[in-house]
Amino acid sequence: MAELPFNGLRVLDFTHVLAGPYSTRILGDLGADVVKIMSEARHGPDGGTSSPYHAMWNRSKRVLQLDMTQPDARLICADLCNEADIVIDNFSPGVLDRWGIGYQVTAIENPSVIYIQMSGMGDSGPWSSYVSFAPTVHALAGLTYLTGVPGREDIGIGFSYNDHQSGLHGTVALLAALIERRKSGLGQRIELSQFEVGTTFNAPALLDFFANESITGPSGNELPFDQAAPHNCYPCLGTDRWIAIAIMSDDQWTRLIEKMGTPDWATGPSLAHVTGRLKNQTFIDQRISEWTQSRIAEDLMTLLQSNGVPAGVVQTGEDLVDNDPQLASSNFIFEYANEHPTLGKISGDRLPLHFEGTLIDKYSRPEIFGESNRQILKDWLDMTDDDINSNIQSGLIR
Amino acid sequence: MTGNQKQPVDPPLAGVRVLDLADERGIYGSKLLADLGASTIRLESSHDDGLRKRGPLNKNGESLWYSYYASNRVVIEIDTESDHGITQLKKLVSKADIIIDTGIVNSITSTEFNLNDLNSKVVHVDVSSFGQNGPWKDFLAPDLIAGALGGSVAATGDINTTPIKLFGDQSFLVSGTYAAIAALTGLYDSYETGLGGRIDIPVHETIASTLEHVLMFALYPGFFPWADGKVLPRRGSLHWGNAYEVVPAIGGSIMVTPTPNVEKQIAWLVEEQVEEDLLDERYTALEHRQEFVKRIMTVLRKWVATKDAESFFHEAQSRHYPFGLVMKPNEVANNPHLKERNWWKEYPTENSVAKGPGDPYKFSRSVLNKPAKQITFTSLSENILNTIGWV
Numbered sequence: 001m002a003e004l005p006f007n008g009l010r011v012l013d014f015t016h017v018l019a020g021p022y023s024t025r026i027l028g029d030l031g032a033d034v035v036k037i038m039s040e041a042r043h044g045p046d047g048g049t050s051s052p053y054h055a056m057w058n059r060s061k062r063v064l065q066l067d068m069t070q071p072d073a074r075l076i077c078a079d080l081c082n083e084a085d086i087v088i089d090n091f092s093p094g095v096l097d098r099w100g101i102g103y104q105v106t107a108i109e110n111p112s113v114i115y116i117q118m119s120g121m122g123d124s125g126p127w128s129s130y131v132s133f134a135p136t137v138h139a140l141a142g143l144t145y146l147t148g149v150p151g152r153e154d155i156g157i158g159f160s161y162n163d164h165q166s167g168l169h170g171t172v173a174l175l176a177a178l179i180e181r182r183k184s185g186l187g188q189r190i191e192l193s194q195f196e197v198g199t200t201f202n203a204p205a206l207l208d209f210f211a212n213e214s215i216t217g218p219s220g221n222e223l224p225f226d227q228a229a230p231h232n233c234y235p236c237l238g239t240d241r242w243i244a245i246a247i248m249s250d251d252q253w254t255r256l257i258e259k260m261g262t263p264d265w266a267t268g269p270s271l272a273h274v275t276g277r278l279k280n281q282t283f284i285d286q287r288i289s290e291w292t293q294s295r296i297a298e299d300l301m302t303l304l305q306s307n308g309v310p311a312g313v314v315q316t317g318e319d320l321v322d323n324d325p326q327l328a329s330s331n332f333i334f335e336y337a338n339e340h341p342t343l344g345k346i347s348g349d350r351l352p353l354h355f356e357g358t359l360i361d362k363y364s365r366p367e368i369f370g371e372s373n374r375q376i377l378k379d380w381l382d383m384t385d386d387d388i389n390s391n392i393q394s395g396l397i398r
Numbered sequence: 399m400t401g402n403q404k405q406p407v408d409p410p411l412a413g414v415r416v417l418d419l420a421d422e423r424g425i426y427g428s429k430l431l432a433d434l435g436a437s438t439i440r441l442e443s444s445h446d447d448g449l450r451k452r453g454p455l456n457k458n459g460e461s462l463w464y465s466y467y468a469s470n471r472v473v474i475e476i477d478t479e480s481d482h483g484i485t486q487l488k489k490l491v492s493k494a495d496i497i498i499d500t501g502i503v504n505s506i507t508s509t510e511f512n513l514n515d516l517n518s519k520v521v522h523v524d525v526s527s528f529g530q531n532g533p534w535k536d537f538l539a540p541d542l543i544a545g546a547l548g549g550s551v552a553a554t555g556d557i558n559t560t561p562i563k564l565f566g567d568q569s570f571l572v573s574g575t576y577a578a579i580a581a582l583t584g585l586y587d588s589y590e591t592g593l594g595g596r597i598d599i600p601v602h603e604t605i606a607s608t609l610e611h612v613l614m615f616a617l618y619p620g621f622f623p624w625a626d627g628k629v630l631p632r633r634g635s636l637h638w639g640n641a642y643e644v645v646p647a648i649g650g651s652i653m654v655t656p657t658p659n660v661e662k663q664i665a666w667l668v669e670e671q672v673e674e675d676l677l678d679e680r681y682t683a684l685e686h687r688q689e690f691v692k693r694i695m696t697v698l699r700k701w702v703a704t705k706d707a708e709s710f711f712h713e714a715q716s717r718h719y720p721f722g723l724v725m726k727p728n729e730v731a732n733n734p735h736l737k738e739r740n741w742w743k744e745y746p747t748e749n750s751v752a753k754g755p756g757d758p759y760k761f762s763r764s765v766l767n768k769p770a771k772q773i774t775f776t777s778l779s780e781n782i783l784n785t786i787g788w789v
Binding site for chain 1: 407410411413430434454456457462463465467528529532533534535536537538539540542543544545546547548549550551552554555556559560561562564565566568571572575576578579580582583584585587590596597598602603604606607608609611612613614615616617621627630631632633634637638642643644645655657715719720721722724725726727728729731733734735736738739741742745753755756757758759760761762763764
């Protein structure tokens, strides 16, 4: 692979917030020409192009600022759709159709175009008009209930996991359609339901319910379906510092207690097998906590991993960015070559795919409103400067 | 209807050949490709592959986990530590388009086993816990450890709990999905260039890439005054932006938020005469924005506590508020929306049929097949290759 794999691929991006932008970020990182349609007046909940949130998910794209409330802007969009390989949105169903640029219309002129709509609930069904953000989907899909501790329903995943996963699954679907298009020459429309994406992640609990009528509950750091103990996070020296230890076999248990100095409480036959340890988890967790709390998490991890014991520091974002030697060794956090016009010098995280022979290490920084308007219209629609000036005068673009 | 939609066609990846050599860290990637129609052969060292024992089990003692994550596979038992096994593996590699691997290929020491010599077009996706280099490359990282080091565990839980892992193998569902993306990207490129190649995927990096605000708080210190330096301490369901939270209602819990249209939310509170001081003009000032967000969340919490959870959720959604009812697995399983969309799928096991999640996407032309029963062969033969179309 000498060049980026998606060089020459044109993606028209109507997405906002995180799920869709994460998908198009990946396509852009891989070489696609992603044009993101944005309106300064209605930029959505991600705060506009000068917000860190926008900057995190919208690198490797160019921004075209259009006022979609104006019919003529929609005509420009229709022309862009006709030039696109991929059109992506995460609106509720029907928005692009109402703008006259839905798949059915575009496919007449551009039969090889692939559309994907990443709506909350999908096109059909009694909840199809329901609206959602990731925390909504977490709740409805069971992710909030299952990630937590017994007796509580208000914990759940502490970040918008399902947005990332919807973006990733949308990308998988798009790439599958691109592969299919090579054979057929035809595009198609993909309907992705973010609710269904989220629900797949509880597959073990749902399979268990359908097969056994068993209702899985939250279990903290314990594994509800597999035998592993101890398996928890333990306090370490410092403020809110923790180490996770996951003993997946009896041999690892022996290795753990060896590094703990083979304390008397741990050496009895009742704890030698996982069955006995599962019965005594609270006791074991207390003893391990007493051992870890006066120790430095990083030192413990090195000590245990060197003896074949799965253990890891519970790392914060600051750890990942400033202290993680593994991420540092792959230059995972990088600084953009060019300053952002309003945010100044900014950094990002690399695409976590390492292609043999092709180092993906150049990322164009996130753009601000209107930054590439003129060039996009020239590149995609062969507009002249006079055409563009006319559209600027009429207020369609800046 | 456009011409594109008249004739349903095969699944999008029909004709693509995938060799699945993956453990938990990559098997979800193979599943995504297999369910999208790729002809997928899974190699196992014996019938006692550890993944075949993973819970939950059905009443026959069969792994429901395996039936779901190893869907649509032909399984061939090969001992990759024997010369005979290497010969068989070489044959499969020579015919594959994609290999989803978690270290098997790297572990083969035979000098005669060179992927590029065997098949220069094959895309080799190798998922490892930390990558091929670096100080942690040999660390052991089951899901809890992967999530702890990757950053997802520190962000989950609250001040009264330990940090908490996400339910299931979420760390590996992220790396698995990235494996599918890598495989299809590599395949697309190999069609263009005639060359495959290796793509490394460190689980660690995939998790760190999918933490929403976590890296943002560390990369933009000072932007968010409610952070503790570069970190937002874990705080249950309260979203980093302070405007989404799970709150108790009567008979359940609901995720509530005044976004994306705060004015509309206040109008509803006014309609119900519970707006308290939210109309105070001082809240319109930008400098009072965070104070206002906290205030409206307090008002919402108090108001929602008086409501029946389920009926209130539906009323809110009928008004287009993105509220979410906290649902248990049995409630998700009986969800009327998923039922009407005919979403659930049946996954045949050796002696039974499991029911589980369907595909999260639909294609207007390509039809995704129903999961086929897994077939296991104890050795590779030309007959088998003919049967499954790998000729």
